[in-house]
Amino acid sequence: MNKKTIGFIGSGNMGSAMIGGILAAGLVPAKQVIVADLNKEKLAEMKALYGITTTTEGREVAQAADYLILAVKPNVYAPVINSIKDLLTDGKVVISIAAGQSLAAIAAMAGETVKVVRTMPNTPALVEAGMAALCPNDKVSEEELANVKAIFESFGQAEVVPEYLIDGVIGISGSSPAYVFMFIEALADAGVLAGLPRQQAMRFAAQAVYGSAKMVLETGKHPGELKDMVCSPGGTTIEAVATLEECGFRSAVIQAVNDCVAKSKAMSQKE
Incomplete structure (x- = not known):
């Protein structure tokens, strides 16, 4: 080269x-x-x-x-x-x-x-x-x-x-940084609601996302297994996970990606 x-x-x-x-x-x-x-x-x-x-x-x-x-x-x-x-x-x-x-x-x-x-x-x-x-x-x-x-x-x-x-790649990679930024922003907002200063809340949230992604890539473990490692019986994390499931967190992500893929296909057909 x-x-x-x-x-x-x-x-x-x-x-x-x-x-x-x-x-x-x-x-x-x-x-x-x-x-x-x-x-x-x-x-x-x-x-x-x-x-x-x-x-x-x-x-x-x-x-x-x-x-x-x-x-x-x-x-x-x-x-x-x-x-x-x-x-x-x-x-x-x-x-x-x-x-x-x-x-x-x-x-x-x-x-x-x-x-x-x-x-x-x-x-x-x-x-x-x-x-x-x-x-x-x-x-x-x-x-x-x-x-x-x-x-x-x-x-x-x-x-x-x-x-x-x-089109699938666009949905889960090309466009997905926007979804991740929204997640980090929401985490930081929740931190502010809990009393943390804005910049500190943003740092905690962003580093947690960065570190979690690094664990998936470097350990080779399934994300579900890594999630279970954080969830102690009757603890704070499983309480939050239960709320996310009740609110349709995963189904909302899947639907968002599906809509993104459909839009990408439509753009290609238009071209």
């Missing part, structure tokens, strides 16, 4: 997070990262922060990049791809990070022979703790897919999944 050029069209939060992770991991040197955006002020900030090459011309990025990341909103994919598709030669891999843009839709815009990896990262990439799904088309080689995986693992974790599962 250290001889490859990684290009970004778009420099929003996710694009910026990816660039930071790539450079922090030493995946490629800064001189081999190039970013295009119409926001000159944002480009100046990124150049000063990372020492990367910046431009307002997407075609310049498409020309230079071996791995081209489309970090723009889904609604501008068509005009962006149309403006660069003549530059998407056999040696380049196009990486999509947008919801609702299927491999077939991108191929229809860019050309059937273009190598495409559809991905779904999430916002914890901003703190190098992201999770991403990768869905390559059949033009992408194993080596190229390994390089794409290395890009995403520079700021978190990544798994290759078949595209038909991507």
Whole structure:
């Protein structure tokens, strides 16, 4: 990878997070990262922060990049791809990070022979703790897919999944940080109600969620088993768990994810 050029069209939060992770991991040197955006002020900030090459011309990025990341909103994919598709030669891999843009839709815009990896990262990439799904088309080689995986693992974790599962991934990973933030906020509100200062309540709540997730990942134990370890007979925790069950906590989460998946499918069909 250290001889490859990684290009970004778009420099929003996710694009910026990816660039930071790539450079922090030493995946490629800064001189081999190039970013295009119409926001000159944002480009100046990124150049000063990372020492990367910046431009307002997407075609310049498409020309230079071996791995081209489309970090723009889904609604501008068509005009962006149309403006660069003549530059998407056999040696380049196009990486999509947008919801609702299927491999077939991108191929229809860019050309059937273009190598495409559809991905779904999430916002914890901003703190190098992201999770991403990768869905390559059949033009992408194993080596190229390994390089794409290395890009995403520079700021978190990544798994290759078949595209038909991507809507489920969006429901439980791409969108789920929002649900977790709501949970942390609710926990903190309850702490404030119990008398804790707001900032202290937020820290206790967030660290509890962080630590619990770490236990699931590092122990390999089922979440139900870890939950049971906290619940003493007749104790405070089982009292709270009983209330959550009575209020439909788990069924509400499942329904929320189901609705998110349905929305993702509808967006893909619309595209």
